[in-house]
Amino acid sequence: MQQAVTAHGRAGVLSAWQASEPARRKHLAAHSRQSVRIRKWSYVLAIAAAVLAVTWPARAGPGDDRGRNAGVPAASGDGRTPGDRRVVGFTAPQHKATLAALQQGRIATFLVQEGQRVQAGALLVELEAEVQQARTEIARLEAESTLDIDLARVRLDWAERELERVVQLGGTAAVKELSDARAEAEIRRVELALARRKHEQALVTYTLQRGVLEQHRIRASFDGYVSARLKDVGETVEEREGVLVLVQLDPLLACVDCPAELAAGIHQGDEYVVCPVDPRWPPRAGVVQFISPVVDAASQTIKVKLRIGNEDGQWPAGLSVAVDFSTAGRSAASGAGTVTE
Structure with a gap:
């Protein structure tokens, strides 16, 4: 009988312990969270105290020194003392300036080194430009040639002499012959004007091609020093990509x-x-x-x-x-x- 009662008591205790287990776990979890918060705030307060210890002397007024640094003028925020200007x-x-070529291409020649002093207008870098050089040469030949103008002038002279001959014939010249001579002379005048216009266009084309060729070169825009080379010989650069720095x-x-x-x-x-x-x-x-x-x-x-x-x-x-x-x-x-x- 006593053993039965003891077993029953043990069962009751075990049942009560099991019933209180969720509450106990909840209490332990709450205690753990509270401990974490306490440690976190302890770290924050320690850091704040260290920062305050460093910054407080700079922020303290003359009356807060309590005798420390007596006779030393207080420094301003930028480190200057009063009266220091x-x-x-x-x-x-x-x-x-970062200098760049105005055309895409491969760097053929670097004519300067880093640290070298240069004058305004000096040639610094050249890109490969064989095709453009050929175009420029063709444009130069056309611009310098006046053969079309000379030919048109010769034809005009011949037509004017022919018209003068027909006019001198007077009544013996047929009306059609006189009309044809006048038309021929006018045509030759127009051809001469056209040849002159084409020559002017050739001059403009030559100037344009020379400008494009010049865009394959980089020149100094002012007197200064080459502070950096951003590219090297053989590298391909895009249009307006920096090649060197001039100061x-x-x-x-x-x-x-x-x-x-x-x-x-x-x-x-x-x-x-x-x-x-x-x-x-x-x-x-x-x-x-x-x-x-x-x-x-x-x-x-x-x-x-x-x-x-x-x-x-x-x-x-x-x-x-x-x-x-x-x-x-x-x-x-x-x-x-x-x-x-």
């Missing part, structure tokens, strides 16, 4: 993003001293050439460009420079070098 930028070419380094441009409050006192034509960050290059004078009318909303800066004389070609493009927009910088610019007009 120097702005860092870089040099850029006055002009930069003009005299004058150079110093491009800076000037804080808006500082740019308010800058005007076109003002002259300032431009100092390379690398001391191997001496400072030079720069004249303000461009002041953007648009303020960058994110940085609150204005694009300013200064023109710098670089006749000796010593300053490269891409050089890091600092422009001193202070009064001292303006006065020092007069002795810092010449500016190309």
Whole structure:
């Protein structure tokens, strides 16, 4: 009897445990999700604390330092201290052009190398153009030839002499003979005019064919340096596909993003001293050439460009420079070098 009761009790306990199993699993799942959320927010708070620790000193006011950095002026957002009117930028070419052929073809000759200085109009690249050269030569021969005009003039002279002979015959000449002579002379006049018109057309055709031949060549559009060759001999290029890059380094441009409050006192034509960050290059004078009318909303800066004389070609493009927009910088610019007009 006691064994039966014990078995019955065990069965009840087992039944109760089985009935509570779904609730227990649900509780464990909820606890696991809560643990994941706690760990996630712990990571977020740790990252936020690290960021705040880095950025807080830059954002804190002078009264928040609690004695730290005493006597050191607070820096502005761009790293300048109050009263510092120097702005860092870089040099850029006055002009930069990607030169391309106006015709499709295969590159036959490269007449320049990278870094070579060239003059405006210099021949840089030639494409294969044997067929076009033949067409141009035919057009040249037709344009230079006046044989059709000479022949038409001889025929006209003969017809006019014949008409004069018939007229001199007077009444003895038949009416039809006189009419035919007059018609023949008029025909020869028209033929001469037509020959002259064809010769004018031949001249125009020759000019056109020479233009097409020239489109198989690439010439320098300004004085400068070949900064890059985009293709090589033997490669086929499509119409207007870039072949090389030409840059003009005299004058150079110093491009800076000037804080808006500082740019308010800058005007076109003002002259300032431009100092390379690398001391191997001496400072030079720069004249303000461009002041953007648009303020960058994110940085609150204005694009300013200064023109710098670089006749000796010593300053490269891409050089890091600092422009001193202070009064001292303006006065020092007069002795810092010449500016190309």
